Amino acid sequence: GAVVSQHPSWVICKSGTSVKIECRSLDFQATTMFWYRQFPKQSLMLMATSNEGSKATYEQGVEKDKFLINHASLTLSTLTVTSAHPEDSSFYICSARGTSGGARDTQYFGPGTRLTVL
Amino acid sequence: GENVEQHPSTLSVQEGDSAVIKCTYSDSASNYFPWYKQELGKGPQLIIDIRSNVGEKKDQRIAVTLNKTAKHFSLHITETQPEDSAVYFCAASHANNDMRFGAGTRLTVKP
Numbered sequence: 001g002a003v004v005s006q007h008p009s010w011v012i013c014k015s016g017t018s019v020k021i022e023c024r025s026l027d028f029q030a031t032t033m034f035w036y037r038q039f040p041k042q043s044l045m046l047m048a049t050s051n052e053g054s055k056a057t058y059e060q061g062v063e064k065d066k067f068l069i070n071h072a073s074l075t076l077s078t079l080t081v082t083s084a085h086p087e088d089s090s091f092y093i094c095s096a097r098g099t100s101g102g103a104r105d106t107q108y109f110g111p112g113t114r115l116t117v118l
Numbered sequence: 119g120e121n122v123e124q125h126p127s128t129l130s131v132q133e134g135d136s137a138v139i140k141c142t143y144s145d146s147a148s149n150y151f152p153w154y155k156q157e158l159g160k161g162p163q164l165i166i167d168i169r170s171n172v173g174e175k176k177d178q179r180i181a182v183t184l185n186k187t188a189k190h191f192s193l194h195i196t197e198t199q200p201e202d203s204a205v206y207f208c209a210a211s212h213a214n215n216d217m218r219f220g221a222g223t224r225l226t227v228k229p
Contacts, residue, residue, distance in 0.1 A: 002164075004161075006161070034216075034217075041224075042221075042222075043207065043219050043220065043221045043222050044162070044207070044219050046216060049216060091159075093161050093162070095161075105150040105169075105211065106150075106152060106164060106167060107152070107164075107209075107217055108164065109154070109161040109162045109163065109164075110161050111160055111161045112159070112160060112161045114159070
């Protein structure tokens with residue numbers, strides 16, 4: 001149980017284009033989903049927290065107009081990197097937190113999406 | 119806010135030996151402490167967690183201890199195997215607050 005999927009697993013795009021990454025909780029409902037960015041050999045950097053049906057809360061320094069987050073259902077959140085530039089190249093990871101029981105506090109992570117912007 | 123520190127940043131052990139990773143946290147209200155294992159190119163996987171109402175939890179070769187008074191918790195891996203090689207992250211949170219992660223420990227188990 002508690003499986004989180006991400007799609008795509010990797011993507012290469014041209015500078016100036018937009019890329020959408022999907023995060024799904026496959027066997028549980030997630031009131032809250034999180035988006036992280038990870039640079040090589042570094043820890044997870046929280047970008048934003050999204051709650052189903054409401055606007056995402058962005059961490060300081062993260063441009064909300066560049067990283068659009070939508071959490072339309074209890075099992076799906078999307079991150080769209082708009083007008084991507086080479087400096088946006090990174091490993092993006094989502095996580096989902098359960099709504100009840102033992103999964104209420106636990107965050108389960110997706111496998112990550114490697115974004116390369118040329 | 120919560121601040122989590124993790125040590126060491128790198129750890130190398132011989133196969134069969136034990137490995138210990140330590141974390142400290144700053145927010146005394148934190149009550150949930152998970153540990154994640156991240157292999158190269160993959161997302162973090164939850165390997166064990168502990169809540170503040172217990173002092174120790176064990177799952178086969180993995181154990182976690184929690185000292186609430188000192189505000190530190192540790193991951194213990196016994197009889198290490200090469201497949202245990204990965205980056206390990208500790209984290210701390212309470213209620214529905216954001217989870218804060220340590221900087222990670224790169225564990226290498228030499229065969």
